[in-house]
Amino acid sequence: MESFVKAFRNTLKSPEDGIESLRTEAFEEFSKTGVPNSRHEYWKFSDPSVILNLDLKLNESLDNIDEDYDLILCNGKISKNKTKGRTGSISEGIKKGDISERVLEVNGNPFINLNSAFAINGCYINLERNSTNNLKILNLITNNEEIEQAVYPKLVIVAEENSNTTILEEFRISGKGTNFVNSAMNIFMAQGANLEHIILDDYADDTYHIANIGVEQKKDSNYVSHNFSIGKKFARRDFNIKLTETGANCDLNGIYFASNKEHIDHHTTIEHMQNNCTSNEHYKGILDGKAIAVFNGRIHVHPDAQKTDAIQSNQNLLLSDDAIIHTKPELEIYADDVKCTHGATVGQLDEKAMFYLKTRGLNQNDAKRLLMRAYVGEIIQKISDDNIRKQMMEIVVDKLPKGTND
Amino acid sequence: MIKIENLHVEVDGNKILNGINLEVKAGETHAIMGPNGSGKSTLAQVLAGHEDYDVTEGNVEYLGKDLLDMDVDERACEGIFLAFQYPVELPGVNNTYFLKSALNAQRKYHGESEIDAMEFMELIGDKIKLLNLKESLLKRPVNDGFSGGEKKRNEIFQMAVLEPKLALLDETDSGLDIDALRVVAGGVNAMRSNENATIVVTHYQRLLNYIVPDFVHVLVDGRIINSGDKNLALELEEKGYDKIIEEAAG
Numbered sequence: 001m002e003s004f005v006k007a008f009r010n011t012l013k014s015p016e017d018g019i020e021s022l023r024t025e026a027f028e029e030f031s032k033t034g035v036p037n038s039r040h041e042y043w044k045f046s047d048p049s050v051i052l053n054l055d056l057k058l059n060e061s062l063d064n065i066d067e068d069y070d071l072i073l074c075n076g077k078i079s080k081n082k083t084k085g086r087t088g089s090i091s092e093g094i095k096k097g098d099i100s101e102r103v104l105e106v107n108g109n110p111f112i113n114l115n116s117a118f119a120i121n122g123c124y125i126n127l128e129r130n131s132t133n134n135l136k137i138l139n140l141i142t143n144n145e146e147i148e149q150a151v152y153p154k155l156v157i158v159a160e161e162n163s164n165t166t167i168l169e170e171f172r173i174s175g176k177g178t179n180f181v182n183s184a185m186n187i188f189m190a191q192g193a194n195l196e197h198i199i200l201d202d203y204a205d206d207t208y209h210i211a212n213i214g215v216e217q218k219k220d221s222n223y224v225s226h227n228f229s230i231g232k233k234f235a236r237r238d239f240n241i242k243l244t245e246t247g248a249n250c251d252l253n254g255i256y257f258a259s260n261k262e263h264i265d266h267h268t269t270i271e272h273m274q275n276n277c278t279s280n281e282h283y284k285g286i287l288d289g290k291a292i293a294v295f296n297g298r299i300h301v302h303p304d305a306q307k308t309d310a311i312q313s314n315q316n317l318l319l320s321d322d323a324i325i326h327t328k329p330e331l332e333i334y335a336d337d338v339k340c341t342h343g344a345t346v347g348q349l350d351e352k353a354m355f356y357l358k359t360r361g362l363n364q365n366d367a368k369r370l371l372m373r374a375y376v377g378e379i380i381q382k383i384s385d386d387n388i389r390k391q392m393m394e395i396v397v398d399k400l401p402k403g404t405n406d
Numbered sequence: 407m408i409k410i411e412n413l414h415v416e417v418d419g420n421k422i423l424n425g426i427n428l429e430v431k432a433g434e435t436h437a438i439m440g441p442n443g444s445g446k447s448t449l450a451q452v453l454a455g456h457e458d459y460d461v462t463e464g465n466v467e468y469l470g471k472d473l474l475d476m477d478v479d480e481r482a483c484e485g486i487f488l489a490f491q492y493p494v495e496l497p498g499v500n501n502t503y504f505l506k507s508a509l510n511a512q513r514k515y516h517g518e519s520e521i522d523a524m525e526f527m528e529l530i531g532d533k534i535k536l537l538n539l540k541e542s543l544l545k546r547p548v549n550d551g552f553s554g555g556e557k558k559r560n561e562i563f564q565m566a567v568l569e570p571k572l573a574l575l576d577e578t579d580s581g582l583d584i585d586a587l588r589v590v591a592g593g594v595n596a597m598r599s600n601e602n603a604t605i606v607v608t609h610y611q612r613l614l615n616y617i618v619p620d621f622v623h624v625l626v627d628g629r630i631i632n633s634g635d636k637n638l639a640l641e642l643e644e645k646g647y648d649k650i651i652e653e654a655a656g
Contacts, residue, residue, distance in 0.1 A: 350494075352494050353494050353496055355456060355457075355478065355494075356490065356493075356494035356496070357496075357504075357508075358455075358477070358478035358479040358482065359454050359455070359478055359479075359481075359486075359487070359488045359490075360504075360508035360511075360564065360568065361479055361482040361508050361509075361511040361512040361515065361568070362479055362507060362508060362511045363477075363479045363511065364477075364479070366507065366511060367479075370499060370504070370507060371496070371499070373498075373499075374496065374497065374498030374499040374547070377498050378498055
């Protein structure tokens with residue numbers, strides 16, 4: 001805890017940013033709860049208390065990277081911002097009234113509070129009414145000194161009425177050292193807004209990544225995410241979706257890979273708060289070596305949410321005898337006229353299919369890759385943008401686990 | 407081309423083949439007939455290299471090499487093709503992508519470069535006509551949602567593209583109506599040459615009206631009890647397996 005306290009105090013020495021009091025409240029709440037451990041129900045299989053053993057320093061360095069992105073957050077700070085419309089740092093957004101103070105309000109999740117406490121940086125983007133946007137965002141973490149460091153990227157997206165947006169968001173790490181990346185994102189979707197959000201986490205370095213994505217959806221809005229978590233030491237991503245008005249829809253699609261002793265966790269919560277909302281969740285994992293994965297999909301149907309239609313599916317492919325998956329659907333339904341389905345599967349590569357492919361001349365490795373390609377392809381093909389779909393297919397196929405049991 | 411000597415095979419300790427002897431030369435077509443459970447399909451699966459079958463005795467020489475020593479994919483690359491009795495569905499694997507991967511795997515094995523995209527499209531265009539298959543099947547996942555007839559035609563289509571030296575047709579006629587049977591047989595016949603050979607495994611004689619064999623072997627309880635020319639198949643059809651088995655025993 002000490003390293004957090006020290007780092008937080010340092011942030012108060014900087015020139016005032018107008019959100020010190022909000023940040024301090026968040027930090028005090030975090031200090032009260034501390035870092036959760038496996039005794040907590042929601043952290044049962046993923047114990048983040050290991051980060052307490054690290055001597056975490058807040059990385060505030062800012063490298064000027066000019067790559068082909070609309071927004072680059074370097075260690076959580078804006079390094080490049082070519083987005084149109086109203087945008088800026090979190091404190092600017094709050095000062096101008098473009099975003100609500102609620103993005104920093106105290107939360108039940110300690111890591112969101114921790115992220116808010118360090119929200120000196122971060123960025124908000126306002127997507128104007130009726131606009132069409134294609135945004136490429138890079139979350140770059142640099143660790144030039146190869147130290148144990150913490151980074152707290154915060155991103156707030158406000159999608160106004162009937163805006164139509166595709167966001168490709170990448171997390172990338174350069175340099176060695178140990179990284180604790182605690183990212184948080186708030187997405188507010190007004191009536192009729194459309195957002196397709198592609199997330200690519202691609203680093204196998206010594207990284208602990210805890211990510212929280214909160215989405216609030218108004219009437220007839222549509223949020224679709226494609227989440228590619230393809231390799232890191234310890235990672236957890238939570239989605240908290242609130243379908244607050246009638247006719248809202250969310251699709252949560254995801255692929256996760258874990259090999260060796262990697263640990264990957266997805267906790268999703270979809271709150272169906274009003275009638276006639278739909279949600280569709282499909283996550284697929286491939287696990288290898290001694291990897292551990294967790295999938296916890298919670299669907300909460302409130303009493304007013306009649307005519308809810310919620311579908312959830314989690315499938316897992318185990319390439320080794322030692323890999324472990326904890327998968328759990330969690331349905332809480334308080335309305336009577338609803339349709340909720342869920343399913344979880346765990347399996348190996350189909351032996352018959354492997355034999356069939358080999359009788360056509362494909363070797364063990366190529367046959368395996370072909371089947372895995374098909375397996376992940378089911379999720380990737382849901383991306384509507386042709387170029388991003390092709391790009392993701394290439395990246396994901398390139399990162400397919402090798403399979404250690406042969 | 408292939409010489410099978412005293413082949414004994416077990417599955418989970420159960421003896422299925424009890425000393426098969428069979429030689430097939432280039433240019434020949436052999437039919438293996440037999441009642442259900444006689445070991446016909448096992449023979450085809452063993453030659454293709456299925457790992458569930460244990461060869462306990464005997465040997466198989468293929469093009470001068472020890473076949474039993476080769477992996478499944480190696481056998482395929484050396485020209486052995488098994489047309490499955492029950493073709494496997496591969497959801498999510500595009501039929502064209504699959505075929506191209508298979509063809510390129512075999513080319514790579516022989517030290518050849520990958521096939522040019524145009525050349526490949528021309529090749530499959532020619533072969534698909536031969537099997538009277540709808541072009542739309544090329545864009546669909548392999549065998550996924552195909553009718554029984556489409557699956558069998560797709561097997562022979564793959565065979566036409568891969569141009570094997572030794573084709574093993576395992577009950578290719580099962581589930582085919584008469585028109586589909588003609589098309590499939592036409593495809594197989596179009597590929598017959600002095601360079602390659604075919605082993606047709608079948609329960610019924612009717613396929614052999616269309617794919618006329620040079621030799622017919624009757625397999626019973628894992629042994630070949632009788633061999634002859636195409637007339638043996640007609641005799642079988644007329645008399646039934648019991649009678650032939652009786653005669654062989656007598």
